[in-house]
Amino acid sequence: MKHALPLGLLAGAVSLGSALGFVHSEVRAASKRLAEPARKDPALQAAVADHTEAPYCTPQFKAVLQRVINACGLGGQESRRGCQPADVKTLASISDDDFNALFTPLAQRGAILLFDDASEKLDEGAKKLLAERWEDRRGARYFFVVARASRTGAADMNRALSHKRANSVEIFLQDHYKSQDPEIDKKLGMLWLGKEFAQLSKGYCTDWTHSRPGKPCNDEAINRSAFISWVDCRL
Amino acid sequence: MNPNRTRLPGVLGSVASALGVFFSAFSTHDYALHLDRQLHSTHCSFVPGLSDATAGANACTAAMYSPYSALLRERFWGGIPISLFALGAYAFFLAASVYLLTAGNAASRRAWQGFGLAALTPLVASGVMFFLSLTRLGAFCKLCVGLYVASLLLAVAGLSALRKAGGSPVAADATLIDPALAAPQVPAGYPQPAYAVPPQPSTLEDLGLIPTGSPLVIPALLAALGAFALGPALIYAAALPDYTPYLTGCGKLPEPNDKNHALVKVTGTRPKEQALLLVDPLCPTCKNLHERLVSEDIFEKLDAQVAIFPLDNACNWMLDRPLHPGACELAKAFLCGEPAGKARLVLDWSYANQEELAALGKAGKDQLRAKIRGRFPELDSCIDAKETKARLDKVLHFAVDNKIQISTPQLFLGSSYNRVCDEDTDLGLRYTLGIMAPHLEQP
Structure with missing residues (x-):
């Protein structure tokens, strides 16, 4: 057939032209989608890694937590470490019972370290319990220490004693964990309460894990203490 | 010569090339879809136009993400998919098959030989990809299988063309036809004789003879195959957008030091x-x-x-x-x-x-x-x-x-x-x- 060659050339031009046109249009379409991507559904965006947010993190709890953190040195670069009883009273702006009730959900997570009368020394049971609780961090951001002193004795002495008990906890943690965790300072929130605010009732002897199980526990003993717990709240 | 035998390479070549274009176009389409850096479904079917694209993991997606699906990945985002070479090559074979089909015995022996040789090359490529799929990927994507079949049919067409080129009597030009064999001419106005001799072949085609053709035809055909195969890849590379502005927009680690020695x-x-x-x-x-x-x-x-x-x-x-x-x-x-x-x-x-x-x-x-x-x-x-x-x-x-x-x-x-x-x-x-x-x- 004498038209075979022109026909073949035409077929070649058409097939190659179609292939090139197809490829060009496919790449161009992709380029356009690349430049103007479809808006992603925000609900489908991956969440960002964050600390635990436990159900007990109520707005009231967080408000107290935030005030304590801001005022007691954790939230900034202040050299001050911890809050005094007067601070807490002002910051919390809540009654003793309401303040203590905030921490009730931490009964399983936290513990109470008991001290001897007029002493800030951690005994072996307290050290063991403190280490256990510290090492069970999970997703928590802050570790709270709320030290107390009983009602016996002068207010100034009790305040000082409470402060020392809080410091004992901090020193133990620094001594044992600073090498593994250089940022203990940024995690530790301390309050030391004298006898004038938020004393614990005897019920805490049974409802909470404390460091002297099987030993007598009463209103006085439970307040010669330091409450410790990781707090699973985001702020 | 049996006309069916004459047409076989062209018919088979056309069918194989159409199949090859079909499957390589779908493969190219699936690949090019991903150039927008998003996830898309892929056509993993023997009838890709008739069934929906498949989302998620499948053999075609695995093949596409494998290092064997594209060349020059370090130079172009996503590289140059090998399906583009197949697309161009099968476009060439489609045109060549149409030519052979329409030319019949008018096509030179060199043209048949060139087609025959060129038609074997996709089978070599398919063989390599088949081996990689078998040994490296452990799965066969259906679009790839479609291309394997196309290349096999094309190879059969190629072998048939080579047989035709090698097995037929060859005449260098029309002067070799014996004039005595030509039908006697009856002067105008005279009736055809009652004993009329059957019509005698007057051309090479009628004789089943194939012109030899120029020796340059074979390299010219192979060069044309190369040009066709490269064409889509060149267009693809030229049309690719600049990806560099998109690469560094996903942030960095603000606190990369592993202070706690946890990693x-x-x-x-x-x-x-x-x-x-x-x-x-x-x-x-x-x-x-x-x-x-x-x-x-x-x-x-x-x-x-x-x-x-x-x-x-x-x-x-x-x-x-x-x-x-x-x-x-x-x-x-x-x-x-x-x-x-x-x-x-x-x-x-x-x-x-x-x-x-x-x-x-x-x-x-x-x-x-x-x-x-x-x-x-x-x-x-x-x-x-x-x-x-x-x-x-x-x-x-x-x-x-x-x-x-x-x-x-x-x-x-x-x-x-x-x-x-x-x-x-x-x-x-x-x-x-x-x-x-x-x-x-x-x-």
């Missing part, structure tokens, strides 16, 4: 670039990325830290349900493997047996533990140790401190730990690494 060092044999990998041992995408890094000889060039990040709420407080149940156990086994230098081994084993381990994880923690114990008995006590749990907590806190998205895998590169965008961890990985970590291009 695991997994240094390759030829470390050239710092990297941090956030992975879950039961995450299929992590497995894919890992395999890609290994198969493209990148993993051995990484001085990597691995932040093991199980998407399992048994240990990861950031999830309200387990995406990969059992991942916590494997993550702890990975951490436990580090002191004995077995962390990489645990990770490789987790990926290699991922399906089975994921199923065991769903069935219950004990069965998965038994499996881990069976493979790594020396790690068993460590997995339950409180120190291991505490270390895993620290890894997760590393993610919190760096505000990392709860998503795996994630790859961070270089001393600044720039994040490789998720969109660039598959087809665009080589190109992206070339931009973000040029040291990795060194051998």
Whole structure:
């Protein structure tokens, strides 16, 4: 057939032209989608890694937590470490019972370290319990220490004693964990309460894990203490 | 000559070429869709136009993401898909087949030979790809199988053309036709004689003879095949957009220092670039990325830290349900493997047996533990140790401190730990690494 060659050339031009046109249009379409991507559904965006947010993190709890953190040195670069009883009273702006009730959900997570009368020394049971609780961090951001002193004795002495008990906890943690965790300072929130605010009732002897199980526990003993717990709240 | 035999190469060549164009066009379409850096379904069917594209993992997606689906991946984002060469080549064979079909015996012997030789080349390419699919991918994508069939049919057409060129009497030109064989001419106005001789062949075609043709025809045809095969690839490369502005927009680690010594060092044999990998041992995408890094000889060039990040709420407080149940156990086994230098081994084993381990994880923690114990008995006590749990907590806190998205895998590169965008961890990985970590291009 004498038209075979022109026909073949035409077929070649058409097939190659179609292939090139197809490829060009496919790449161009992709380029356009690349430049103007479809808006992603925000609900489908991956969440960002964050600390635990436990159900007990109520707005009231967080408000107290935030005030304590801001005022007691954790939230900034202040050299001050911890809050005094007067601070807490002002910051919390809540009654003793309401303040203590905030921490009730931490009964399983936290513990109470008991001290001897007029002493800030951690005994072996307290050290063991403190280490256990510290090492069970999970997703928590802050570790709270709320030290107390009983009602016996002068207010100034009790305040000082409470402060020392809080410091004992901090020193133990620094001594044992600073090498593994250089940022203990940024995690530790301390309050030391004298006898004038938020004393614990005897019920805490049974409802909470404390460091002297099987030993007598009463209103006085439970307040010669330091409450410790990781707090699973985001702020 | 039997006219059917004359037409066979052209008919078969046309059918094979049409099939080849069809399958390579769908393959190209699927590949080009991904140039927008998004995830798309792929056509994994013998009748791709008639069935819907398939989302998620399938043999065609696996083939597409494999290092064998494209060339020059380090130079172009996604590389140049090999389907483009097939598309151009089959376009050539379609035109050539149409020519042979219409030309018949008018086509020269050299043309038949050139077509025959050229038509064997797609079969060679298919043979190579078949071998790779069999030995490296372990699966056959249906579009690829369609191309294998097309190349086989084309090879049959080619062999038929070669047989025709070699087996027929050949005349150099029309003067060789014996004039005596020509039919006697009856003068105008006279009736045809009653004994009329049958019409005699007056052309080479009528005689079943094929002109030899110029010896340049064969190289010219092969050159045309090369030009056709390269054409779509050149157009593709020229039309590709500039991806560099998109590569570095996924942030970096604000706190890359592993202050708590929680991450695991997994240094390759030829470390050239710092990297941090956030992975879950039961995450299929992590497995894919890992395999890609290994198969493209990148993993051995990484001085990597691995932040093991199980998407399992048994240990990861950031999830309200387990995406990969059992991942916590494997993550702890990975951490436990580090002191004995077995962390990489645990990770490789987790990926290699991922399906089975994921199923065991769903069935219950004990069965998965038994499996881990069976493979790594020396790690068993460590997995339950409180120190291991505490270390895993620290890894997760590393993610919190760096505000990392709860998503795996994630790859961070270089001393600044720039994040490789998720969109660039598959087809665009080589190109992206070339931009973000040029040291990795060194051998």
